[in-house]
Amino acid sequence: MNAVLTPSPRRPIRELPDELISQIAAGEVVERPASVVRELLDNALDAGATQITVRLLAGGVRLILVEDDGVGIAREELAIALKRHATSKIASLQDLEAVNTMGFRGEALAAINSIADMSLNSRTDAADHAWQLDGRTGELQPAARARGTTVEVRELFYATPARRKFLKTDATELAHCIEAVRRHALVRPDVGFAIWHEGKLAEQWRVCAGSAAHTQRLADVLxxxxxxxxxxxxxxxxxxxxxxxxxxxxxxxxxxxxxxxxxxxxxxxxxxxxxxxxxxxxxxxxxxxxxxxxxxxxxxxxxxxxxxxxxxxxxxxxxxxxxxxxxxxxxxxxxxxxxxxxxxxxxxGAALNTPADSDAAAPSSSLEFFKQNRPAAQSEWAQPAINFVASGGHRVADFEALWPAWKGTGNAADPAGAALAAGAEANPGHRTTSSDAAGPAEQGDWPLGRALAQLQGIYILAENAQGLVIIDMHAAHERIVYERLKSQ
Known part of the structure; x- marks a missing residue:
């Protein structure tokens, strides 16, 4: 039996309190501690920071502290920074349509302040000392620090305890926080990043300089x-x-x-x-x-x-x-x-086989490369400058040599191929297979076996002494070319 829903009595339309509005906005902006880390990193990068330090407790639930050496926030602007839709990034619709900063809405600090215990500590070049703002009370007092800004967020979701129930373990939340920093570190090799958790250094990426800065940062991060x-x-x-x-x-x-x-x-x-x-x-x-x-x-x-x-x-x-x-x-x-x-x-394979002054266009695929570089008068397949030899001493045969019964070709270096070719001439109507000419001993010389068929244009079905072998021809070719490039 379905329950009957009774309509609730009509309520008058009214404006929501500012604090509730901020908490609703926080539900959209702040999903977990990593969301706070991402927003604060955006602000730090927009401020021109060259070194950013992130300190966490309990995966960011108890403490998120982001410290940078950017331009800082002036004393008279600190209180405004915590108000909704207050930002220095945009001033008109034209700015919004062509925004080139990481942040621009001016909602992050206000949203975070509505669901956590937050404070700002900042100093500009023109200031004699830093100023610290308490997000709860609005109290402003002198503080000590070098140029830059420190944002401290304690007890995330303390004002909305139901949201805490959706958080995962500290280890999981820490992993998300580190991932948020990694994403910023990959694109900004000119900025150093350090992550501390429970007083221990979790990750650190130093500033990379020079023409290979991005390559070095990718190697450091990934x-x-x-x-x-x-x-x-x-x-x-x-x-x-x-x-x-x-x-x-x-x-x-x-x-x-x-x-x-x-x-x-x-x-x-x-x-x-x-x-x-x-x-x-x-x-x-x-x-x-x-x-x-x-x-x-x-x-x-x-x-x-x-x-x-x-x-x-x-x-x-x-x-x-x-x-x-x-x-x-x-x-x-x-x-x-x-x-x-x-x-x-x-x-x-153009890097290996095409002369630097050649006007020939590079093949568009592996198949085109095989067609262009296959020896015309031989039945063996050998890419130029690469000598492919099986464990038994036989060269890897060309695709045509794998079915010589249809091609009518043979090779003295390949007894099985010659036997297949001879069998094809003696009995054109008989479809000869590799097992007709090569016994287990010869098949053992081919670790990947002899090809029987091509499947879907992707795989090669082969046979060796142990049974059937399925080879991904694209992956095999990539491995061969890659190993050759590494050896040069």
């Missing part, structure tokens, strides 16, 4: 394995802005197929320096890997998209994690071409 198994990405669209710069510029690094992971936890996309999650960017990058990644394997990449701020709307989500492009197709094509072109170079 590990040397990512740096070793990724390639540079650079693409500029043909269309130009009024100032002559490309309408869309994409750069960064994309992981080779061998670096793919089971989870999409190393996919970072930035639009004008802002980390975003966008389906257009994700689909564009993923589509560039469609020929070399299969199943649920996820590519790894760090891509930076630069474009006219007026052509992207960042004011579509309270946490600023989503954006809307004026021309999604243009951005999609730019990201796809940038990633695909970067992956095409090692796939094609």
């Amino acid at each position: 590990g040397s394995e990512f740096a070793d198994q990724s390639i540079d990405v650079l693409y500029e669209s043909a269309s130009r802005r009024a100032d002559g710069r490309p309408a869309v510029r994409v750069w960064g690094r994309a992981g080779i197929p061998d670096a793919a992971r089971a989870r999409a936890d190393q996919q970072f996309a930035y639009v004008n320096g802002r980390h975003v999650r966008d389906k257009v960017l994700t689909h564009a990058a993923r589509s560039a890997y469609q020929d070399v990644l299969h199943g649920n394997r996820q590519p790894v990449y760090v891509l930076f998209i630069e474009m006219d701020p007026a052509r992207v709307d960042v004011n579509v989500h309270p946490t600023k994690i989503e954006v809307r492009f004026r021309d999604s197709r243009e951005v999609h094509q730019a990201v796809h071409h940038a990633t695909h072109n970067a992956l095409a170079q090692p796939r094609s």
